[in-house]
Amino acid sequence: MCQHCKKSSINRPRALCWSCYYTPGVKDLYPSTSMYARRGYGFGLTGGRPMPRRSTTAKPGTPEKIAVLMKRAKRGEQLWHPEDAEEVE
Incomplete structure (x- = not known):
């Protein structure tokens, strides 16, 4: 289940459904789980x-x-x- 809406199945990164992933602002609420994601000061919510x-x-x-x-x-x-x-x- 999508970690934001808790309704749809996960089919986008960050454990989000398509709808939530492309809703402005929602994607930014959840940190990237990719090992290739940019990290550190100024990137995302962790360290930003x-x-x-x-x-x-x-x-x-x-x-x-x-x-x-x-x-x-x-x-x-x-x-x-x-x-x-x-x-x-």
Whole structure:
């Protein structure tokens, strides 16, 4: 079973199903299990940048969101939080 949705059978790397693997952001939640994967500082979740402390309500592409991304980069955090505001059309 897929380690994210717990419904579909595993058919992609990282023990994910096709749907979860190609859903934006899901693949990044699970570290690579490949012995050939890049590892170390700056690669993936292990040894990478820490998650931002809080999510933001600033919409993508706005000056407010860009300011948030700049602050996160300056603090050495990941640029995107899973619960950041998304633009819905």
